[in-house]
Amino acid sequence: MKVRVPHRWDVSTTEAKAIQEQLRSQVSQKKFRGKVRHVAGVDVSVKNNRSIAAVVVLRFADLEIVDVARAELPVKFPYVPGYLSFREIPVILAAMERLVASPDLFLIDGQGIAHPRRVGLASHLGVLLDKPTIGCAKSRFIGTHEEPDAKAGCYTDLFDRDELIGAVLRMRTNVKPLYISVGHKIDLPTALDIVLDCCAGYRLPEPTRLAHQAAGGTLRM
Numbered sequence: 706m707k708v709r710v711p712h713r714w715d716v717s718t719t720e721a722k723a724i725q726e727q728l729r730s731q732v733s734q735k736k737f738r739g740k741v742r743h744v745a746g747v748d749v750s751v752k753n754n755r756s757i758a759a760v761v762v763l764r765f766a767d768l769e770i771v772d773v774a775r776a777e778l779p780v781k782f783p784y785v786p787g788y789l790s791f792r793e794i795p796v797i798l799a800a801m802e803r804l805v806a807s808p809d810l811f812l813i814d815g816q817g818i819a820h821p822r823r824v825g826l827a828s829h830l831g832v833l834l835d836k837p838t839i840g841c842a843k844s845r846f847i848g849t850h851e852e853p854d855a856k857a858g859c860y861t862d863l864f865d866r867d868e869l870i871g872a873v874l875r876m877r878t879n880v881k882p883l884y885i886s887v888g889h890k891i892d893l894p895t896a897l898d899i900v901l902d903c904c905a906g907y908r909l910p911e912p913t914r915l916a917h918q919a920a921g922g923t924l925r926m
Contacts (some may be wrong), residue, residue, distance in 0.1 A: 706801045708833050714795050715781065721788050725824040732818060732828045737810075737891040738838050741765045744903060745808035746912025749793045750920040754780050756805070758796040759919030761912060762806040767915050768903065768911045770926065772806035773919055786846070787821055790829035795881025797830065810891075812903065812912045816846050817886035819863060821873040833844040838869070838888030841895045841913050855879050857899060872897055880908045 711841070712724050744761045761800045762772040776799035782792040793815075817840030819893030820916055824832075826845070831838030848863040850873045865870035871886030872893060885900055887893055901909035909917065918924035 706804050706807065706834075708798050708801065710798070710833060711721070716791065718743070718785055718788055721791050722822070725822045725829070727864075728824050728829060729822055731832045732823060732887075734887045734892055735816070735890065737895045739809060739837070739900050741809045741899065743806055743808045744899070744912050745811045746814075746816040746910070746914070746916035747797055747811055748913055748916035748920045749796060750779060750917075750923035755795040756780050757794065757920050757922075758793070758800040758925075759916045760797070760800045760804060760808075761915040761919050762804065762808050763903075763912055763915070765781065765809075765902070768905060770915065772804055773924065773926070774800045774803035775807070775919060776803065778808060783903055787813060790826045791825075793826060794830055798833075801834075808836070809841070810899065811888070812839050812841050812900065812910055813888060814841060814843070814913045814917065816840045816884070817871070817888035819848055819865075819886035821847060823870075825888075827886070827888030829831050835890075837890040839891060839900060840884070840886040840888050841885040841910060842886070843881075843902060843909075846872075853882055857904075859910055861899065867894070867919060876900075876904055876910065877906065877908050883908070884901045
């Protein structure tokens with residue numbers, strides 16, 4: 706999977722903000738009507754100033770692994786809240802170039818439109834790939850919400866003032882919820898359905914859970 710990137714990565718935060726503002730109008734929240742045969746999870750780990758990205762592709766019907774790709778690059782962009790995509794997408798794209806399978810949809814360990822400029826990691830990556838993406842973050846970045854009920858499958862809405870920007874979803878009973886947001890080319894109700902369909906009894910959906918293991922070097926095939 707080769708992706709053409711229409712901007713540079715070696716930019717200042719001021720330049721990065723301008724790029725996000727330009728990409729914002731390209732982010733789509735239209736209802737996804739395609740068929741999902743293969744779903745991919747994406748995660749990045751950083752150690753000793755090096756980033757390791759992993760993309761794990763699963764068969765959507767039974768969540769069996771069909772492809773795994775990893776890549777490692779030196780970290781070139783500092784950790785600045787709100788600009789994670791400039792730090793992580795270069796190594797993610799390097800991993801994606803090694804994929805054999807072609808995913809129909811991506812679950813990203815990060816925010817989608819639940820971002821001050823509505824262009825978090827999942828949205829930025831989705832626009833570049835021109836593929837449906839879902840942000841599956843482990844913590845809240847912006848927004849307010851009520852606590853969802855303790856039972857698995859319960860969720861509450863995540864708002865930024867009066868704007869709905871995501872959902873707070875309990876994947877496992879009595880376990881901390883996830884922050885789900887539209888990345889690109891999907892609507893929130895469908896995103897929630899897909900994330901729940903990817904549940905295998907853990908706090909994280911299976912694609913990002915396995916991608917986390919792959920990025921950390923602990924995935925067993």
